Amino acid sequence: MNVPFDRPRLRHLVSTSDARIVILSAAAGAGKTVLMQQLATEAGGQVCTALQPQQTDVQAGALFWDVPRKARTLRLSDPVIESAERIVIACRPQQKVTGLARARLHDGALIIGPQDLCFGDADLAHLPVDVMRTVIDQYAGWPAFLRLTDDGEDDAHIVDYCREALFAHLSPGDMAALSLWLQASDQPAPAICAEILPPHLLSQPDRYPRLLEILREAVHLNLETYTSPAALKDIAATLEHSGQALSAMALLLDHGLEGPAASILERANGRDLIYRSSVAAFQDTIMRFSHEMVAANETILLAICRVLMKQGELHRVRHLLSKYLGFDFLDPMKVLVKGSRFSFDARTFRLNLMLSEDMTPNDAMIDRLREFMADYPLGEYGKWASYYNAILEFEIRRRNFREAEAAAARALIYLKKMGGQPLLEFFIHLHQTVLRLSSGDALLALKAVRDARSRLEQVPHEAPAEFRMLRLAEACLDYEAGRHQPLLHFVQTDFDGFAAAEIWPSLMQFALQYASQALIDHFPMGVRPGFLDGLWIHLSDGLQFHAMMEIRTAIAYQNAGRWREAAATLTAIRMPMGKNWIDSAVDELSRLNRRDEIAYVMAWLREAVHLWTPRAYLAQQLEALIANPKVTNRERVALEIWLSYAAHQRRETGLARSHLLSALESANRLGCHGVLSEERLFLSPLLENKPLRSFVEKSIGVRSSLAIFSSSLNSPHARALKGGLSQREAQMLQLAAAGLSNKRIAATLNISEVTVKYHIGNLYRKLGCSRRAEALSAATALGWIS
Known part of the structure; x- marks a missing residue:
């Protein structure tokens, strides 16, 4: 018709x-x-x-x-x-x-x-209502569709009309711009759209889904016809201009145009493009460059290394860099020195690589970094922000917390000057969370983690690894508030994925501390075989956390009352100082500055505090550590609890009360209640003393902290002991729940397999079971394991 x-x-x-x-x-x-x-x-x-x-x-x-x-x-x-x-x-x-x-x-x-x-109701009043509504409601009143929609055919001929009439004069770049808008029609339309599309469609695109779909199909078919290098470059230029550098590179690489794709990568700041893209999309694109291009183009090499770092493949990164840039690139002092043969980008990447290496810069290295910073171009706010992000990480490792806070503030200032970069801002705020929780200030950390979530939710692409880091930080804050379950859940479900990704050392140190402590609180004998052993595959790849893992194992032994095994574990750790040095050191303890050395010394002193007849100058040793500027507030709370416990052993009630009150008030002021749970071995006996408890409970803040501490004691391990199991039977239950056989349990506890069977038999009898599966099921129902 x-x-x-x-x-x-x-x-x-x-x-x-x-x-x-x-x-x-x-x-x-x-x-x-x-x-x-x-x-x-x-x-x-x-x-x-x-x-x-x-x-x-x-x-x-x-x-x-x-x-x-x-x-x-x-x-x-x-x-x-x-x-x-x-x-x-x-x-x-x-x-x-x-x-x-x-x-x-x-x-x-x-x-x-x-x-x-455009047609309006008055223009089509003489037509059947269904025809009028179709043209106005589905096709934005564009006159050409009046006849096209009346011939009874499907939309194929409308698609052909769009291709032959609407799009005939468009260049490949114009087609790409139109395609981008059709895929995100809620964004401002490019100028080309006003030249070819109905104005009603441009003003209310959501009202015309059928027309949008027709146009998308027509555009897609047209784009498929472009195969010449000139047309592909035109399309890629449009994609790049719209902020889709990865899509532009992928298009060119699909057709073997590596040179133009590499040029786009260089203009997009190469390796930093990963912060503005999905990691998976960045990886899929970057890894498609040929070996010849990697060898010839430094930007591609650094981008590929950035991908491998995200995957935790530090050994492969070092191999590639030494292969293409020379072995001297592995020495940061040679790379960052003024007048180095390396490019500015390569030197900047070496600085970033240091973040993934477990390297604590000394003063000479920090001076070298300052010299390198002097070469940073003015106005390059992104580079300055990255520099201060690196300084932030290094100062956390050096336990210079005030300098770390200053570096974080400067990094955020430069990111603000460049218009904001949500992902990088997230990392700065996450660093602040780690910094503040590590130093013991949970209340300030709470603000930082909220800022981190706010920035991460603004990232336009998927960021699963970053959200996993955020969940860890939030779970650690829950732990500090006496809520242990989120952190335990994270350890059981997310920690493997977390450890396998790119984790900078201070975050890994932080995660190891909190995760192992939560397990020690609840499953003291399951932390080594079930958790720490599983980390070796991740941490052995260039990250030197082995000493800290052994220290955490020793503390697990201590909390389980196995002091002999704890001492043996600490003795086997290679450290500059040994037990004899620690036993006699006093003033020297105030000058320790490495995080692992401080943790090692505190583990030995923890054993000394536990002895019923501690050495006379133990209090001086603990006070020397408290005076150490590298000791965190969190560690000072633990040291105050130990001082109180040691004074209580010596029947010095006044000192015991003073130190206990100081520890509890500090924990309440900082919001770091997790350390109270961690030191329950010493805190519980102190609080069982009624005069001591009544003295400290006069403070409202202390009463609040003690309420949180009391709630944290209701762990599966504690419930098992209250339910009638002996300490050894509770250990057997935990190890059996971790999937260990009787033989493995015997090896873990350094006892005979006959002894294991004896205790397992007692466990079955108390649970009224005859098989392991039944016993585990019953223990789970009772809340003795989870």
Whole structure:
């Protein structure tokens, strides 16, 4: 059926206008040609479709000129303009007709644009309601679709029309820009859209899903036809300009255009592009470059190394860098020195690589970093932010917490100056969380972790590894508030994925401390075989946390009352100082500065505090550590508890009360209640002394801390002991729940397998079971294991 296409409203508008010049300007499909024919017929003339109208085309005093669609810039001659009383021109927005300026100025012009040419209800009132609603509600009132939707066919012919009429003059780059908008139509439309699409569609794209889908299909089919290098580069340039550098590179790499793809990577700041992209997408694209390109292009090499670092493949990174940049690149002092042969980007990457290495810079290294910073270009705020992020990490390792806070503040200032970078800001705030929790200030850490979540939720792409880091930080804050379950859940479900990804050392140190302590609190004999042993595969790859893992094992032994095994474990650790040095040291303890050395010394002193007859100068040793500026507030709380316990053993009640009150008030002020749970071995006996407890409970803040401490004591291990199991039977239950056989349990506890069977038998009897599966099921129901 041939649908009537009369435009009485527009014909009336033109006929009643005093303007000498009438211009119908809209994209293909707006009905310009039909309206022009109707106007010419009404005036008794004919439509001219020539590239250059002649005076003979002026009929009855009027020129009706339908500009050919392939023309771009045309000029109307003066004789034609002077001979016509009215000039009506139909053209597209991208077409330009010159020569009319004087006539438009003196005689006026009527411009009928796409908004006027779109159908409204009044224009289609004479048509069946279903036809009218289809054109207006589904196709944005664009006149061309009036007939296209009436022939009873599917949308295929509408797709073809879009390709042949709407898109005919578009370049490959224009097509790419249109495609990007159609995929994200809630974003501002590029200029090309205004030239070819109905205005109602541009103003309310969500209202026309069917038309959007048709246009997407048409654009997709057109894009598939571009295969020439020139066309592909044009499309890639549009993608790059829109912020989709990875998509641009992937397109070029699909067609073997590695050189242009590498140029895009360089313009996008290469390795830093990973912070603005999905890690998976970055990896999939970067790893497609050939070995020849990696060898020839430093930016590609550094980007690939960045991917491998994200995967925790530090050995492979070092191998690639030494292979292509030389073995001296592995020595940061040679790379960062002024006048180094390495490029600025390579030197910057070496600084970032130091973040993944378990390297604590000495003062000479920090001075070298300051020299390197002097070469940073002014205005490069992103580079300055990255530099201070590195300094932040190094100062945390050096336990210079004030300097670390200053570095974090400076990094955030530079990120703000560059307009914000949510992912990098997240890392700064996460660093602050680690810094504050490590130093013992949980209340300040709470603000930092909230800021970290706020920034991470602003990241436009998926960031599963970063959200896993955030969940760990939040679980550690829960632990400090006496809620242990989130951290235990993280250890059981997320820790393997966390440890296998790129983790900078201070975060790994932080995670190891908290995760192992939560397990020690609840499953003291399961921490070694079930957790720490599982970390060796991750931590052996260039991260030197082995000493700290052994220290955590020793503390687990101590908390389980196995002091002999704890001492044997500590003795086997290779440290500059040994037990004999620690036994006699006093003033030297105030000068220790390495985190592992301090942890090692405190583990030995913990044993000394436990002895019923501690050495006379033990209090001086503990006070020397408290005076050490590298000791954290959290460690000072533990040391105060030990001082109270030692004084209580010596029956020095006044000192015991003073130190205990100081420890509990500090824990309450800082919000670090986790350390109270960690030191329950010493704190519980102190609180069982009624005079001591009644003294410290006079403080409201202390009462709040003690309430949190009391709730944390309700662990599966504690419940098992309260339920009638002996310490050894509770240990057997934990190890059996961890999946260890009787033989493995015997080896773990350094006892005979016969002894294991004896205790397991007692365990079965108390649980009323005859098999291991039944015993584990019953223990789970009782809350003795989880």
